Amino acid sequence: MMQNSVQAIRSGVRAASTRRVGARNMSYVAPLRDMKFQLDEVRNTEEHYKKLAKTGGEGASPDMVDMILQESAKFAENELYPCNETADSVGCKQIGPNEVKTPPGFKEAYQSFVEGGWQGLSFPEKFGGQGLPSSLALFQSEITSTANWTWTMFPGLSKGAINTLIAHGDDLVQSKYLEKLVSGEWTGTMCLTEPHCGSDLAQVATKAVPAGNGKYKISGTKIFISCGEHDMVDNIVHCVLARLPDAPPGIKGISLFSVPKFKVNDDGTLTDELNGATVGRIENKMGCHGSPTCELIFDEAEGELLGVEHKGMRQMFTFINTSRVGTAIQGLAAAEGAYQLSLEYAKDRLAMRSLTGSKFPDKVADPIIVHPGVRQMLLTQKCIAEGGRGMIYDSALIADEMAEAEANGDHKKAQSYDDRLGFLTPILKGFLTEAGLEAANLGIQTYGGHGYIKSNRVEQIVRDVRIASVWEGTTQIQALDLLGRKVMLQKLKPITQHTAGVMKFAFNAFTSPTSSKYGSIRTHAAKLGKAAAEWQYLSLRVAQRAAGNKDAIGTASVPYLMYGGYVSLAEQWLKQEMAAAKALENGAEGAEAEFYKGKIAAAQFMFSNLLPRTGYLKEQMLAPIPDTMDITPEQFAPSN
Amino acid sequence: MMQNSVQAIRSGVRAASTRRVGARNMSYVAPLRDMKFQLDEVRNTEEHYKKLAKTGGEGASPDMVDMILQESAKFAENELYPCNETADSVGCKQIGPNEVKTPPGFKEAYQSFVEGGWQGLSFPEKFGGQGLPSSLALFQSEITSTANWTWTMFPGLSKGAINTLIAHGDDLVQSKYLEKLVSGEWTGTMCLTEPHCGSDLAQVATKAVPAGNGKYKISGTKIFISCGEHDMVDNIVHCVLARLPDAPPGIKGISLFSVPKFKVNDDGTLTDELNGATVGRIENKMGCHGSPTCELIFDEAEGELLGVEHKGMRQMFTFINTSRVGTAIQGLAAAEGAYQLSLEYAKDRLAMRSLTGSKFPDKVADPIIVHPGVRQMLLTQKCIAEGGRGMIYDSALIADEMAEAEANGDHKKAQSYDDRLGFLTPILKGFLTEAGLEAANLGIQTYGGHGYIKSNRVEQIVRDVRIASVWEGTTQIQALDLLGRKVMLQKLKPITQHTAGVMKFAFNAFTSPTSSKYGSIRTHAAKLGKAAAEWQYLSLRVAQRAAGNKDAIGTASVPYLMYGGYVSLAEQWLKQEMAAAKALENGAEGAEAEFYKGKIAAAQFMFSNLLPRTGYLKEQMLAPIPDTMDITPEQFAPSN
Structure with a gap:
């Protein structure tokens, strides 16, 4: 063969x-x-x-x-x-x-x-x-x-x-x-x-x-x-x-x-x-x-x-997980595609001067990559694309292990991998398609007016990926699948297992020899552990609220899914940061060293600029249920 | 005449x-x-x-x-x-x-x-x-x-x-x-x-x-x-x-x-x-x-x-404010247009059953407006459209007063109105175009797959409004105008005046006779006052950080603008809630009463579901500056 x-x-x-x-x-x-x-x-x-x-x-x-x-x-x-x-x-x-x-x-x-x-x-x-x-x-x-x-x-x-x-x-x-x-x-x-x-x-x-x-x-x-x-x-x-x-x-x-x-x-x-x-x-x-x-x-x-x-x-x-992971890849692809176009444009396009003083005084203006607002967009795209890739890779390996267990006749083991994929898939699909759309839209934003012109190709990415959060089940349906069917119906077992794994990884990262040289690893490990613990806690809180009112699940579901997405993305970035730190410890040089330093820099941005989005999602998850459910269809708008 | x-x-x-x-x-x-x-x-x-x-x-x-x-x-x-x-x-x-x-x-x-x-x-x-x-x-x-x-x-x-x-x-x-x-x-x-x-x-x-x-x-x-x-x-x-x-x-x-x-x-x-x-x-x-x-x-x-x-x-x-307010209206229009289409579709389209039990057992399925995830989208659109309208109306009246002061030869007064518009305009333009795009995208999301089909018209709104955050100065440029030129260069005077006004309004709302009958007004007034105070505090914090590193302004600017947008939107909703409560107190009935109750319901959603986004924006504003600025162009991506 x-x-x-x-x-x-x-x-x-x-x-x-x-x-x-x-x-x-x-x-x-x-x-x-x-x-x-x-x-x-x-x-x-x-x-x-x-x-x-x-x-x-x-x-x-x-x-x-x-x-x-x-x-x-x-x-x-x-x-x-x-x-x-x-x-x-x-x-x-x-x-x-x-x-x-x-x-x-x-x-x-x-x-x-x-x-x-x-x-x-x-x-x-x-x-x-x-x-x-x-x-x-x-x-x-x-x-x-x-x-x-x-x-x-x-x-x-x-x-x-x-x-x-x-x-x-x-x-x-x-x-x-x-x-x-x-x-x-x-x-x-x-x-x-x-x-x-x-x-x-x-x-x-x-x-x-x-x-x-x-x-x-x-x-x-x-x-x-x-x-x-x-x-x-x-x-x-x-x-x-x-x-x-x-x-x-x-x-x-x-x-x-x-x-x-x-x-x-x-x-x-x-x-x-x-x-x-x-x-x-x-x-x-x-x-x-x-x-x-x-x-x-x-x-x-x-x-x-x-x-x-x-x-x-x-x-x-049986195949819904497979097709949904395929759609998650559509989100990842949009992020990667938009990031590549944006990065090249941001290095190339000259406009304005850096507010801290000209960085390229010999040019008519600085390339826009010097501007903080542009960097935030590029770093967001990088975090989504390269972190999203890690999320996909992890689940792809689990699918391999499931097939191997099945081939070995170990149905129980295969089922446990399947359960794990069943938990991860709505997060991959829902989160990566939403994040992919954000990254694509940041592509247009980086290009400015030129991003709106078809021949620059970045707007096509936005239009192509827009369907990803809709087909194979909308983000709202993914979220109900995750929180309703996977977490609540199984009495929190999948989330408990998952967050235990994340916390274990965070603890290992915290105590690893590499972390003593790269202080940011310890900070990030602590933040990741906290976010995972809070995710677990929020699952309990929603369960508690749902005992009194089933709409607690529906109202919490989308922010719950997105919360899980950010924790997962942060987990990937801590993994990448550790691998990069190790490579630098081992003496990586030249272009290779720049690659690893870029990874560590992006991890910094992930933890200080993107993971905090969980704070808002938590508040939305726990917002009073009647604030969403009590308004009647007639009250939404007058007939004029 | x-x-x-x-x-x-x-x-x-x-x-x-x-x-x-x-x-x-x-x-x-x-x-x-x-x-x-x-x-x-x-x-x-x-x-x-x-x-x-x-x-x-x-x-x-x-x-x-x-x-x-x-x-x-x-x-x-x-x-x-x-x-x-x-x-x-x-x-x-x-x-x-x-x-x-x-x-x-x-x-x-x-x-x-x-x-x-x-x-x-x-x-x-x-x-x-x-x-x-x-x-x-x-x-x-x-x-x-x-x-x-x-x-x-x-x-x-x-x-x-x-x-x-x-x-x-x-x-x-x-x-x-x-x-x-x-x-x-x-x-x-x-x-x-x-x-x-x-x-x-x-x-x-x-x-x-x-x-x-x-x-x-x-x-x-x-x-x-x-x-x-x-x-x-x-x-x-x-x-x-x-x-x-x-x-x-x-x-x-x-x-x-x-x-x-x-x-x-x-x-x-x-x-x-x-x-x-x-x-x-x-x-x-x-x-x-x-x-x-x-x-x-x-x-x-x-x-x-x-x-x-x-x-x-x-x-x-001289006319940049005018043209930027025109673009803010583009954002408002997209939100209103998408909201109207989404609301009608959500009342009409039958899919699935409410998780708390069928609401329309005689139909083959419930209309999707029963689902919490759909309601969250509709309420978000309503808050943006009707709150955004209020933001536009307030600034339109200030422009009238500026013209009147000018006609009266009171240049000092005219200048003070102009300064006020200069402060409000980047928020209107930056925030309402970003929020308008969000509302339009929620329109596609509410329609599901049908939202991706041109004949249903909601995707046109997304494509048409996408340019609004770009032309007349991108959101990033609006944000620098607001935080750099308007707030920092004028030593915080505009934000100090503005938040003092918001806090005064919140205090008056808190102590108004209507608030004793509608408890939510007091809660919302307290939240608005807190958010305004924090906005003021964050301005100081950024100024303090900028004293050491000018990039503090660039890195904080976009979240600062969006923070101001949410505070302003919440302010509008408290105004509308108070007016609606008053009308109900005065005995509004029938369809009129439903209209006012819808306003109070949307205000609840605004304060518990949308205003909390400020929490994340605050963290991004104060994130370590090197996390955005230190990465070199070469470190963003390897040459492969």
């Missing part, structure tokens, strides 16, 4: 042999130095992969990880980033009921991705994948996401469909679809939402009627289907929620089906017979123009039942 | 005889009930106008004010709002070097505005205006801004040019241009920025060479000129910053000129001779598509000097 994988990766980048490092202006350069720092110094990923005996860890040698990131960087920088701007300006066009044209360059980039075998990177070898740990696909997807988010959605949606078929498809379904999906020859979608129901899938009305041949006829209208129709592949496999004739009402009467665009023979060969799934329209959206958001009309389209009748919702939930 | 004005106002709305009240969904209804509340109950505007003996106060009778708002509402609802969406989708098109096509409906709406004499509402009668107090034009402009921001920019830019010519034009210039500008027959622009200099106008390079005939030849390139070329009027008068041949370098060598698009004879009659100002391009922007943002190339265009040689910058600064 090792050899195949390397070959595949190498062949995937034939067209992209050099990286454009240095040509940074208005460009994207994959942050490989920071990624390596996070992998090798902040956490010991080599050791981690060595432990994944049954789930591809032996293939994830340091060289291989390096190569995957390097080659992904080339592909993203040279093939994806250049077509990101035209994707926004040209968008997707509906040509007919089964024809949607993708933006220039998308198809070619996708072909080269498929030829490289990248889609199969972390899928099982028995379906034609490379069998590597899933974390590697996540690290890679950050790179492609930052270069071109909407392009990344096509293979991203396929991953959701592949996971669904692997978990719930029977042998026939798997042999019909999986090989083509894993190779990337076909793509997949998830068809959940309908016009009237948004996130409230209890209202799903699409019908599935048994066709007599073991198959089903699916009829109904689905909306917001990302990549629901396009011209990059020969066939598309939709995973569709629908109701059987005897289904009970509500959430417990929904089943899951696979429905291809073109009918597929049982041996997996493609027919040229369309299957009754047509595009009603593609949506005209604020951003994400490169990915077609389709209304799909199913008219007696033939499909197969996936898994068990009426258990469709529960089956879907 | 009275009769003329009424006639003009009446004739201006001939085409719009009924308001579309009630047809709220995806529409705009001018918030006249709240405006009347703010005018008649929160403050006594009738008394205010009675005192403006020399500046049109006698024309501003309650009936007249009512009529102006009513007719503005009809005009905005029936003529402006309907063409706001097409303005976004169709935008402006450059046809030739002196031809830019405005969106469908803009020209017709502008004609009806001109015919009604609205442009001259608050300009002197001697130039053909109605001579009413300037506050009325501001109240009106909120209504047109919310209905259609980019349309409102055309008359808005003209106002800036008119003010400039009134203050600095000689008799010849005034007689050439003012009548046509005040009638609206022509429009005007402000030409400041150039490609390389943004807000740093010291770098202005456009040249003005004496032409021998008392006029000047202007040559250079200006960018970001809003409404710089368009098809709505016969001529456009540009106010242009440029350098005379003998000008000293930097900010003290800039002069101000009037430069028409078509040459104008000295008697004010129009020629058909173009004057050498052509459009290089119109910008492709994130939003505000209805207003053309032009690159204007001046090639020996003939113009007149306005005011004194080399004093152009100082002359421009």
Whole structure:
């Protein structure tokens, strides 16, 4: 396998042999130095992969990880980033009921991705994948996401469909679809939402009627289907929620089906017979123009039942963590992309003089990076991007461990990892998408008026990422999932475990030998420990209030989620600060030393400028419940 | 005059005889009930106008004010709002070097505005205006801004040019241009920025060479000129910053000129001779598509000097407060517009059940307004929109008083009002544009996925308002103006006066008879007094820190401005709460009582959920200065 994988990766980048490092202006350069720092110094990923005996860890040698990131960087920088701007300006066009044209360059980039075998990177070898740990696909997807988010959605949606078929498809379904999906020859979608129901899938009305041949006829209208129709592949496999004739009402009467665009023979060969799934329209959206958001009309389209009748919702939930982490990466990507553009602009753009005296008297004005207000924006972006990366990496490694435990038959251990991910995921999704939007908006702000002009590209990031806090469940829904379902329903167990871990880490940091040389580590460890303890205390307080009034959970939920986000971000920065301090102790020099000093500087900013946001969130969490709940709909506004 | 004005106002709305009240969904209804509340109950505007003996106060009778708002509402609802969406989708098109096509409906709406004499509402009668107090034009402009921001920019830019010519034009210039500008027959622009200099106008390079005939030849390139070329009027008068041949370098060598698009004879009659100002391009922007943002190339265009040689910058600064308050209204308008859309959607959209039990068991789901997370968003929008309106109204009345003092020859008094506006304006501009963006983004969030779809119109508000925190000086520049120039340079005098006023108001509220019946007033008065005192204390602390390190001002400035914004918003809500409590005490019933109860409910939310944000801002203000300033440009990111 090792050899195949390397070959595949190498062949995937034939067209992209050099990286454009240095040509940074208005460009994207994959942050490989920071990624390596996070992998090798902040956490010991080599050791981690060595432990994944049954789930591809032996293939994830340091060289291989390096190569995957390097080659992904080339592909993203040279093939994806250049077509990101035209994707926004040209968008997707509906040509007919089964024809949607993708933006220039998308198809070619996708072909080269498929030829490289990248889609199969972390899928099982028995379906034609490379069998590597899933974390590697996540690290890679950050790179492609930052270069071109909407392009990344096509293979991203396929991953959701592949996971669904692997978990719930029977042998026939798997042999019909999986090989083509894993190779990337076909793509997949998830068809959940309908016009009237948004996130409230209890209202799903699409019908599935048994066709007599073991198959089903699916009829109904689905909306917001990302990549629901396009011209990059020969066939598309939709995973569709629908109701059987005897289904009970509500959430417990929904089943899951696979429905291809073109009918597929049982041996997996493609027919040229369309299957009754047509595009009603593609949506005209604020951003994400490169990915077609389709209304799909199913008219007696033939499909197969996936898994068990009426258990469709529960089956879907299996992958909700995965898709939500994918959306968290959208937030991280927006922060990283906006940070890169902003930083280059701030070094380059000359305006005004520093208030403490000119820093570049030979120039007509100082570069704006001298101004405190600009630095605060850049440091905020850096803290979100590089801290957010750490949050994603931690959870990616937990997902690896869960898969390994499952492969070892240790279901109890796997469940405990799953619970942990279930707790972390709404924080990752809710917090990193909100923070990503903030970082992107700071990008426009750093550019000033030029940030509002499309050709400077930073406003596209704002428009593209704006959907991230909405889809896959809004921040408000993430927050209820976190505080209601994960924390309160489980009697505070997940938060108690989590904060115990954070406090233990803070204590270890406080007492580590490095901390005696870098005093800020002790200060930060104390602040982190305090914040974690307070987070735990606030959970108790909300539980206490909820005993008297259930709305205590709803009113506290969004600030609770954001509070957890800031504690998690601070935790990442203390980890990075310690690793950087260690490297400096060990004698790092030159550009390397500057990199580590930048980490320590950003950690300072994180703890003194961003972590204090928890203070406000705490007050909002504990604000009187009637102040939110008592106002009646009529009292919100007069009829005039 | 009275009769003329009424006639003009009446004739201006001939085409719009009924308001579309009630047809709220995806529409705009001018918030006249709240405006009347703010005018008649929160403050006594009738008394205010009675005192403006020399500046049109006698024309501003309650009936007249009512009529102006009513007719503005009809005009905005029936003529402006309907063409706001097409303005976004169709935008402006450059046809030739002196031809830019405005969106469908803009020209017709502008004609009806001109015919009604609205442009001259608050300009002197001697130039053909109605001579009413300037506050009325501001109240009106909120209504047109919310209905259609980019349309409102055309008359808005003209106002800036008119003010400039009134203050600095000689008799010849005034007689050439003012009548046509005040009638609206022509429009005007402000030409400041150039490609390389943004807000740093010291770098202005456009040249003005004496032409021998008392006029000047202007040559250079200006960018970001809003409404710089368009098809709505016969001529456009540009106010242009440029350098005379003998000008000293930097900010003290800039002069101000009037430069028409078509040459104008000295008697004010129009020629058909173009004057050498052509459009290089119109910008492709994130939003505000209805207003053309032009690159204007001046090639020996003939113009007149306005005011004194080399004093152009100082002359421009006279109107900076005015234009910044106009931008603050953009923030307010975004908040109001997003709030209206969100509220209707939240009452209408059915999803999930309330966690405390179904509120509408006969429906398939509860309307989303039952959910705490949705209510928090709506209440935040309401607090920003209706509190922001109060902030604008207060400063509009101060501007009236300044004009009256000036008309009375009491320059000292006028100066003190000007100082007060100079202190309030950066808060209005910086805070209300940031808060307006937040409210607009909450609009998308309330709509969920549907908020990302253009046809639902809420995402347009986000894109349109995003520029508001940037142009007319970014939030960062407003913050330096406030804390550096206004507070520190004047040794804290403005903030000391201001907070003394707020504390006095809070004390009066605390001890008022109404507060004994409405306990929340006492709580809120105490919180407001505390916040004002702390604001004053923080000013001292920053001054103390700045004595040791000037960067204390730069690092504290943005949180300082936002802190002041929240204190000001809370002050407005206590005012509104008191007025509402009084009305309830006086026996308000039915829908009126609901309106007042809504005010008291929103005040509760303001003080328990939004004012606490000051806590975080305080910590950021006092964060260690090196945490922002020490990181070097090289340390921000590795070169990879």
